[in-house]
Amino acid sequence: MNETASTHAIPTVALRQTAHTDAGQQPQDGVDAVLPAPRLLVLGLQHVLVMYANAIAVPLIIGGALKLPKDQIALLINADLFACGIATLIQTIGLGPFGIRLPVIMGVTAVAIQPMLAMAAMPGVGLDGIYGAVIAGGVYGLLVVPLVGRLMRFFPPVVTGTILTMIGIALTRVAVGWAGGGTGTADFGAPGTVAVAAGVLAAVLLLARFGPGFLANIAVLLGIGLGYGVTLGLGWTTFDGIGAEPWLRVVLPLQFGTPSFHLVPCLIMCLVMTIVFIEATGMFLALSVMTGRPVGTEDIRRGLRADALGTLIGGLFNTFPYLSYSQNVGLVGLTGVHSRWVCASAGGIMLLLGLVPKIAFVAASIPQPVLGGASLVMFGMVAATGIRILAQVDYARPGSRDALIIAVSLGLGLIPIVQPAFFRAVPDALQPIVKDPILLTAIASLTLNALLGSTKTVMQSD
Numbered sequence: 001m002n003e004t005a006s007t008h009a010i011p012t013v014a015l016r017q018t019a020h021t022d023a024g025q026q027p028q029d030g031v032d033a034v035l036p037a038p039r040l041l042v043l044g045l046q047h048v049l050v051m052y053a054n055a056i057a058v059p060l061i062i063g064g065a066l067k068l069p070k071d072q073i074a075l076l077i078n079a080d081l082f083a084c085g086i087a088t089l090i091q092t093i094g095l096g097p098f099g100i101r102l103p104v105i106m107g108v109t110a111v112a113i114q115p116m117l118a119m120a121a122m123p124g125v126g127l128d129g130i131y132g133a134v135i136a137g138g139v140y141g142l143l144v145v146p147l148v149g150r151l152m153r154f155f156p157p158v159v160t161g162t163i164l165t166m167i168g169i170a171l172t173r174v175a176v177g178w179a180g181g182g183t184g185t186a187d188f189g190a191p192g193t194v195a196v197a198a199g200v201l202a203a204v205l206l207l208a209r210f211g212p213g214f215l216a217n218i219a220v221l222l223g224i225g226l227g228y229g230v231t232l233g234l235g236w237t238t239f240d241g242i243g244a245e246p247w248l249r250v251v252l253p254l255q256f257g258t259p260s261f262h263l264v265p266c267l268i269m270c271l272v273m274t275i276v277f278i279e280a281t282g283m284f285l286a287l288s289v290m291t292g293r294p295v296g297t298e299d300i301r302r303g304l305r306a307d308a309l310g311t312l313i314g315g316l317f318n319t320f321p322y323l324s325y326s327q328n329v330g331l332v333g334l335t336g337v338h339s340r341w342v343c344a345s346a347g348g349i350m351l352l353l354g355l356v357p358k359i360a361f362v363a364a365s366i367p368q369p370v371l372g373g374a375s376l377v378m379f380g381m382v383a384a385t386g387i388r389i390l391a392q393v394d395y396a397r398p399g400s401r402d403a404l405i406i407a408v409s410l411g412l413g414l415i416p417i418v419q420p421a422f423f424r425a426v427p428d429a430l431q432p433i434v435k436d437p438i439l440l441t442a443i444a445s446l447t448l449n450a451l452l453g454s455t456k457t458v459m460q461s462d
Helices: 037-065 070-093 110-121 126-154 157-179 191-210 219-234 263-291 297-316 326-335 340-355 357-364 368-390 402-418 428-434 437-452
Strands: 106-108 322-324
Touching: 037 070, 037 106, 037 110, 037 219, 037 326, 037 340, 037 368, 070 106, 070 297, 070 322, 070 340, 106 297, 110 126, 110 263, 126 263, 126 297, 126 437, 157 191, 157 263, 157 368, 157 402, 157 437, 191 219, 191 368, 219 326, 219 368, 263 297, 263 322, 263 326, 263 368, 263 437, 297 322, 326 368, 402 437, 428 437
Parallel strands: none
Antiparallel strands: 106 322
């Protein structure tokens, strides 16, 4: 199935790239290319391993904050993976007006963690109130999607490139935390931990550079496998406890009861969805550059609808808000494999992981230093894409203030990274905004571009 681009095409230089193929030929790594089943499976597994740690982190954090027993936290994890799979399949394959039909992996957004922890501390809210807020956020997202055509003119390359660069920088902070063994651990940065992460990074780079054909495409998976094997040999991880996990766990909707709806949590989740839409739009534009598939207003709308529908599904299946994962965008850029069917196979794998806890247990046992070493190069690819877009900005244009927009936006976005206590006096209600480097950068670049730059359309509005 080959989706046609919207009539509202993006005219910017950053998105003019097209796949260079002979007439009538589809490149093997083209967006609609269907690769042989073994390759789809292996490449899909690679995507799952890249996003897995983040996917299970949110239910672990929220479940721990609510002091849920282990069996209920396990239910949260299985529901999360199951909903991840459904949302990814909708986004990649498409379902009517839902899904951008690009190589996208869906996962729980970390933006929602702090707001949901705040909800958990509110009297009378609890887990059912969080799920009510998630459902409200999904409905809100579906309602505001039609406004996207009018808003996209505020996303010229200077804004999009700046936001993408900060996404890569912020993700690199996460990768470094993993590479050191987990932020906050007593032995963070121990020589052995760093050596494992460095070894995985070196393996990924060598395989990506010198590996023949398909081996280069799965360099990340092979690097993670090598690191996993080393840590198993060192005794850093074991399979103790896998026997207690069942082979099959059916994921049912509303297992934690009927959702309840409270005004303040619902309003907070609507703000979260606004943030998700800003980040997702930047990632869709980045994928357009990477894959050579132009996207238009309706393409963006389909992608955001899928984000909103995934969030709605998450609320019904006892899980949380969903976003198109930027770390997997980095993997697309690193491997050069652009087929959306690879990500669709990853969605199928996540469905399986959600239904078979024993398999999920094995994947969850991969030590963080192993993931950190592989993630350093992938997350950097996201920043590289942002820099690539910024390179096409005409800084010499008379009256241009683009360099000033970039400098101030990145500077503000770096504040919560280099000095987290800077905004400690800001009211608690605003903490989720000022602690998010991506959102700060987005707000700054959008505002400064409106005041100092040109808001000529990135995408013609309806």
